Amino acid sequence: MLSDRYDAEIVKEVLLSRENYKPFPTSEDRSEWCELPQNLKCFWINKGESRLNYSWPTITATQYMDFSRTGNRVRYDTVLLDRRQDLASLVIAECIENHGRFMDDIVNGIWCICEETFWGIPGHGYMMRRQDPLPDVSDRIIELFAAETAALLAWTCYLLKNKLDTMSRMICERIHFEVKTRILDPYLQRTDFWWMGFNQENMLNNWNPWCNSNCLMAFLLLEDDQQRREAAVVKAMHSLDKYIQRLDPDGGCEEGPKYWIYAGGMLFDSLELLYGATNGKLDVFQEPLIQNVGRYIYKAYIDGSFYANFADCSPKVNVPADLMYRYGLRIEDARLSGLGAIELKKKREKSTFVQFSIMYRQLSAIFHYSEMEQYIGESPYLRDTWFAEMQVMAAREQEGSSDGLYLAAKGGHNDESHNHNDIGHFIVYCDGSPMIIDPGVGTYTSKTFFSERYSLWTMQSAYHNLPLVNEAQQLAGRPYEADRVHYHQEATMASITMNIAKAYPEAAGITSWKRAFKLIRDSNPYIEIHDQFQLTHTSDDITLVFMTPHSPQIEGIGSIALQDVNNHGLTIRYNEELFAVSVDTIILDDEVMREAWGSQLYRIMLSAKTAVNHGDSIIKISK
Template identity: 30%
Template sequence: MSSISADRLREKLSQPELSTLYTDLKAYGERALNEPMPSLSFRLYRQFSDTGERKAYEEAYFDRRGRLAAVAMLALDTARPDALQVLGEMLWDVCGEYTWCLPAHLGTGEIKQVDGNIDLFAAETVHMLAEIVTIHAERLDRLIIERIRSEAERRIFIPLYRDQRKYHWQTADHNWSAVCGGCCGMAALLLLKDETTLTESISHTVSCMNAFLSGYGEDGGCAEGIGYWVYGFGYFTYYAEMLCEYSEGELNLLAGSKISAIAAFPLRVHLSGGTFVNYSDSAEQEEIPSGLLSLLVSRIGLQVDLPLHIPLLTDDPCHRWAHLLRNVMWSDPAVYGDEGAYAQAERGFIFQNMGWMIAKGSLDSPDTKRTNGAPLHVAISIKGGHNDEPHNHNDLGQFIIHCGGENILCDPGAGLYTQAYFAPGRERLFHISSSGHSVPLIEGQEQSSGRQAQAHVLEAKLAEGGGELDTTLDLTSAYSGAASLARYTRQFHWRMSPDGSRDRAELRLIDRFQWKSRSMSSAERSSSVNDSHAEYSSVVERWMSRVQPEVMKSGDLHWQGAHGTVHMTYDANQWHVHTEAIHTVDHDNVPVTFYRTSLSWTGAIDETDVRIESSDLIETVCEVIFIIEPKMGETEVNMIE
């Protein structure tokens, strides 16, 4: 394609805003020039099928992709013939890999599972090779280019377009259809010379993109989270832009209200300071490719309240070429806002299809040294949905409290991807289980998995400006194992400046547990004073944070964040507090500690309890109030105690 040229890339890489990116590329590339490529050995290949371990193979695999990407950029310098020579060797080496797929996507990894298989990374590899040889076509040895075309035919084009083999991702309503379809489709636009097959590739890829879009509602929400929005919609956009250029504007996939809503998703779930709502397998701090965001602003028009940051190659553990190349080609500092743009951005949004609710606001902050007089941004996010979503966590009713760029009450995000993470019984893992989220344990039961476990939204009202949010969820179906539970509802009432001051926000949370009761004889009723015939039930409310809470003398809880504090009050006569540290690893295998604060209640269910009016149900209520304020000094904390 005309837009992918060595001359244009050289010009872009000389721009001052890309200096840090180029320094990172050069450091990574120089190491690749002086060290042999890491080996994808048979021992590493067999680890997944033998033990379920995937990290070692994937680290070597993605390091190879990163080195290739960096050297391909360094080879743009015509004064570096050494880089061009090493680039040729690396391309030849990648062409010789047993498979471009990851072993984790190949079952037991037998030859019949490898032959003709196309996963996310086989697709990304063929796309990467196609663009690199297009950029360096005038300088690479012709035999290398011919081999890349041959490998692309054998591994991708023949099974996918000529033999029309069926793959599960062709009709997937999540990122696989966009990434696999889009990468293969872009490689076809760049490498295929046969017009018939090229036409087939376009038809096939557009069908994949339609399947991908079917996973989104009209609200544009991505249930997989911001990380997978970047992945799936990113590759959708990359293919759409290349197809539009190829067709001279006749085929434009970036049109329509639904596309505009999907494009706005990351800005709607941006809370402040580059921190996002991170339900499912997403991270709080997620890199949105600057090239992707810049392109969407130019095509669709968005109000960007993020500071300019051009991701480095080494920021992405997978070292994805598609993001790197487009960050270089498309990044436009002019489209980025700053903290001042926060006032013009949406102050809240309700994703009707997904059942996510977000409200944002600002507090006056006495910490003028930190903020230069700017307000402190705070936000609340609430999750409904169901427990059979892509990359699902059992987290109905989960919520996040955000203050000053930090999620103080947080979601744990993704855990380390292992064989067990995607196997039956995965709901027992901390990051996936409701035990890792700010939702209750009822009668010893965690939330159940499956589509039938659904949050029914009874109320969702957001005031203009985001200053008030009222939400009620019926979460009964998530606790099918709780035998005595008749109904469980969770209410949220969010207020900015609830008492008229501009230096605090309040979240009032009310959980109502309604219990089934059994009929009792008069003799049983009289003896139930000693609880000998009473039935018991229990609730453990839980709050998750990376911040270790303080238990005040009053029994109240206090989480001290970097720039803000969360203070929680509750009925200490009825609920007993307990805090524990949970040590685990995150998605990148980095150790992390979460603090789970529990409020426990155990009570008898019998006819001596107060019943709900006009029903035969007994009710237990847990009401807590979270006060969010700018960070307090030591004196102020002592005054609360």
């Protein structure tokens, strides 16, 4: 899409020089900074003031080694990422106020970061050729946060260069040296980083656009040699093409809405950088695939901060308002821009504060703030959504509103990026409130991405809304998949059917398990889950699982009520002749899980009363 259309000769003709590349006003270009709304100025100056006379936290060797010793990814990562976010806040505060009072703290922050042995996190040290509890300073790998750090320092130099040079010319020279040594040179010289896609295309995920976009920023802002700038742009386009080629035509993000921020969202950042650095000459925003990638995020939207959260995704996702707004404008989609405007109006000034240290997004959010405040757009509440490649459907009672029932269900396979073993899984919301849920994912540790991943309960099919048969759960891997998947929708109904038998091991003894989901839109709307199964031998070890954040109330024979604190609720009806009901309480001790759901979740289990070798059951869910 990129490299075939825009070859090296075209790049040479259209790429702006560093001197002519002016994506945002520097601290000396005062008019746009001075015109920012007063409330926004106060928000960022207050953030800067909270770090005046700041004692930058130390990062020690043993802190880094904590990951290899305990598997903990939080203690070291938090200090490293806070350093970057604090520097970004100080830089923006200085650009807004322009009195120089934040400069000493900015210089200290720059110096601290430049002194770090490795700009990445310990969990990504596996990329180094020599494995050790400490990073190898001679092996300059580029991973997510090393690339992000380079971009942050590049933006700092771009915005404040004259002020920094007045204090000492060594500051920006140090930034140039460190970024060149750690990022720019390795980016041009090496092709073996897996995320580039030149050697391992099948592994590509959000790392590709995430790393490429930040490396591009560093080149565009810091590199003086125009030939090296051109070479970086050409290489980035080739690498991004590897990622784009494996995207689903309908734009589905198998990593879920949270990772769309760093997958489809970072792809947009990369394309926007190429667009801006060439005065719009490199432009693929009218391509249907690129437009569909953007539209994914509102197709996965439920209500408030809730999104359909399959894979490693929490139910509540803070999608950057400005990212959705700008993406929507670029592809002329008023729903996408409208969702961005909704997000801004919910969070006001806080919407310009972007997770990690993505200065590009923070600057863009700041300078689009007033524009977004006035934007209306179109409703993001789609009635029906279908992603054919991922085999994910979503349906709600009515277009344009979160009132009523919402159903999302999935087929797919168990080798997706950030996979959970969840073929045939579903979620149900009522009036925008979660009722039957996907628990999401806990705090990342060393187990999350390596051989022990499926020892974590959040990844297991037993804690998704799925059958358990003969104590056997679904297994991970590409062969474990849904079969004969069919989707259908019309005005009065949306449905998906599939056979999920292949998702289970032979020990489960499942010959066939046809699972069908329907949302019926009539005068009394309801959701139906229809299971028809055939086993290799008779068994009474058959259980249907339903996960919920609300204490289930057994109302009577064959009826379970769920209700939230705002009195939104629904009733689950089942055949009491077939199933006995029980409830497990799952105490949540993980901070990420508690933030999403509170102190506990509940696992409703409908267990077979008698031994059978086949069965046919219907669960009905209604308000």
